[in-house]
Each structure stands twice: as C-alpha cells, then as structure tokens.
Amino acid sequence: MAIKVYNTLTREKQAFHKQPGERVTMYVCGPTVYKPSHIGHMVGPVIFDTVKRFLTYRGYTVDWVVNITDVDDKLIKRAAELGTTVPALAAQMTRDYEDCLRKLNVTGINQMPKATEHIAGMIAMIGQLIGKGYAYPAGGDVYFDVSKDADYGKLCNRDPEQLEAGARIEVSDRKKNPGDFALWKGAKPGEPKDVVWESPWGPGRPGWHIECSVMSAAALGKTIDIHGGGLDLQFPHHENELAQSESANDQEFARVWMHNGLLRMGGGKMAGSVGNVVNIADLLQKHNPETVRFLLLGTHYRSPIEYSDDRLAEVGRSLQSFYRFFERFERMSGQSFHALPTAPVTAPAFVAGLKDKFLECLDDDFNTGGAVGVLFELLTALNKYADERKLEKDPPAEFLAAVGVMRELSNLLGLFWAPVAARADDALVGGLMKLIIDLRAEARASKNFATADTIRKRLTELKVTLEDRPGGTTDWRVG
C-alpha cells in the first residue's frame, strides 16, 4: 500500500515521494499570538498531528515544525490596547496556544520556533534576495519584486498581471509593482523599542512571509517534504514564501503542499477578522476535548466544517457508545482500555477486514472521515462478539486482540487518550450511590418494583443513569 497525498501545487493526488524508513520534514504555519486561540486554530494542528501519527506508523521518521509569529502589526496594536508589551503579550498567548494543543492531544510537534529568534537569519536572506536582484530597498522598507520571479503565482495559479487589475492591494508608491510584498518594514515613529531591530536598511522588523522561509530552512533544510497550513494561507502567504525561498535558494521549497479546509460558523469562515470566533477555553467548558477532536477528524481535512454547539453535542452523543464499550471492556477484563498498549497487533479474523479498510482510508490522502466510520463498524463488531458469547468475564485472547486493534487504530487518530471521568470519584458520592443501589436491590429482590422504579426515575432527574446487569448488579453513570 502506498500513501497518496493531494498536492495543492499540482492539484492532484500523488504517490508520497518518500519511502518508509526515511526522514520526512513537515512545516505547518502556526498562529500570530495576539489573542487566545479559537477552534479554527486547532484544525491544522489536529490534522497534521494525525498525519504525523500515520506516517510514523508507516515507518517514517517525521520531524514536524510549527512556527510562532510573535511580532506583527496586530500584536503591537493589541499590546498597546492592553497596556502591556509585545513580548509579554506574545509569551502569554503562546502559552495559551500550547495549552490548547495539549488539551486536544496534539503531541507530535518537535519544534516551535519564534520569529523574533530568527531576525538575523531573515536579514541574511533579505540581503541575499537583494544581491540576486529579486528584492529592492525603498524608503526604509524592502520589497520582493514579483516581476523578477518568472514563475510567481504557480502555487495558486495567480497571474501577477491580474493582481494589478484587482486594485485591492495596498497602494504604496514605494512598490514597483502592486503585487510586491514587504520583506522588511521600516520602523515607524513611536513604535516600542522591543519591536525594532537594526538592519542594513535601517531599523525595523521583518515582513510576515519571510519568517516562514527562514525558520523552515533553519529547522528542516531548504527543501521540505510537506508544507501545510490553512486554505486561507495559500495566497498570498504561501505563494510568497515559495517565491522567496526558491529565488534565494535555487532549489525546490516544498515537495508537497497540503491545505486544510476552514472551520465555518453561521455560513462563513470563523476568523478573528470576521469576529465570529469561539475560544477553546470557552468551548471546553461545555464539551469534552475528545469530542472536539472527533468533530475535526470526522470530515475530510480539505473540506470545510460547519461548527455549531448542536453539532458538537451530536458528536458527543455518538462518542458515548465508545465510552460505554470501554466500561464494558473494563468490567469483563479488569483492564482499562486506556492502559492498553498502542503498538500494532495482529488482528483476529473477525476484525481483520476492518483494520485493512481503516488503513486504506488513511493511505488515501489521510481520509480520517472514512477511518472514523470504520471505527464505528469495529465497535459494533466488538459488542456483537461479546453479546453472542455472553461474555461477562475472562474474555478470550481473540477478543482482547480485537480490542487491541481498536486501541491501535484509534490512537492513529489521536482519539481516546484520556479515561472519561463519567462518574464522580468522590468517596462520599460513591458511598451514597452504593447505599442507594443496595436499597434499590433489596426492593427489587422483594419484588417491590414501584419503589425500585421511583429510585431510578428520581436519579434520572439528577442525570444519573442506572444500568441493571445480569446477576443482579447495577452500574451507574452520569448522563
């Protein structure tokens, strides 16, 4: 089985260009850290985390870098509004971003370089571009000259001529062509000192696009295997990164470009600039982080996802059947599903076809939506197996292996990483529940079903569900 990947540059799915055993370098554009992260910021990380998990599973060694933009106009503005400094604001928002990644089980990032730590490299690259005639200083700024780059626009199929026709591009008499973009921005009067660096073209700070060109090369080399990011970054950001890097280095910048679809809300994309964002912190007040990850992976990564509270609630509901199975598994085996190893296991016959189907989905351009569907089929197969054999305890090795397959595959999607605290582990609550259940058991034993049902009904009103099992035992759960 060969992995196929859709490449934005060629607009087609192609066989992945590396062989298992080789190192794969992956660079994904991260956030500008001026506000708390919203869910849209997590789409890329969750998807590329899954990409890394799968490539690793297939035998590749993946080196994944996500950058942090910690100096920029929005940061300067926001820091001034809050009465703080750019470095302080950036540090705080970076922690927020990292916290969100952790909460959504994004574990695969190897490095998160910051723009301000690579200013020297950016100045060097800008100098190189000027030396080769691709860029020109103008009034304290430095611009990239798109007319000098013969294949400018190849990523997004843009014609520089038509950029002029658009006329929405920022007008500046310093630019030679309307499509030219800033590599270096001269400092403006009144800007705080901590956003100003000295350069051969005067004090100032780097443009946005140059940081990715420099940091990706510094961390991963001049040619990277996978460059990822949101669809909204295709143009101009990625187009410009590409133009800079290839003009400066005379070698291919990225072998494969992967772009994830955008999260939408109310029919349009969710973005800080639109103002319809939902912060992760707020979101996690109401929903389990696994539900959020499940939602993001339930759709193919190149498609848009419509976000809504109802949608998340529905996803949460569909997740319940997995959790119930994990509890069932624990009851019969005495083992926690979450404690099972994630290493590959040989699939027993009754689930072997499903395992193959799951892996084929991921082989085909990381089709997580299809893979999630297979997980549900696997769940049904496991429950059915246990039902048919009336398994209550000491499940056979075959069954344990099949559950191991569930563990192995769901881990490729980064799902089910934490035991769900469905019931209070509070000693008092546990003791009270045992008391109530014991009393109800006595009522049932003496055929006093009216009392038994009243107890259950009252508990239901308190969002506690009782489940009577064969043999007279009763389990309870919240929800």
Place this chain on the structure above:
RNA sequence: GGCCUCGUCGCCAAGUGGUAAGGCAACGGUUUGCAAAACCGUCAUACGGCGGUUCGAAUCCGCCCGAGGCCUCCA
C-alpha cells in the same frame, strides 16, 4: 472581474468510471420485572438541474442554479 472549492437520506458524512460506508435522529424486533445499554432489522433505484462521453458516471466533459474560500491581516 480573476483564481479555486463544494452541492450525496431529516441532519452530519465516506465514496474520483463498475452499480451508494458510517454516525445522529426515527421506527420495528431480541433482551429486561420495567428500563438503560447492546445486538438485529427498516430508513437515498439515488448522488443540485439539464445535456454529453462511455458497455457502464455520484464519480469524466459542457452549460445552468446554489453555497463558500482567496485576490487585504487570517489556521
């Protein structure tokens, strides 16, 4: 105006030439003292519309309708 996506069951969604996965919801059944959970079954002759190519199309081509992204900061 230019570039680019997308339109599959009530809702979400996979499926890129070979006869429509899966989930939620709903309805029947098995099980249960009754429930809950689980399992079984029903639920799109049909893939926005109209043409075309083909032995064969949701999948390819053309046109139309509708939704969205980019062309300015944006994951």
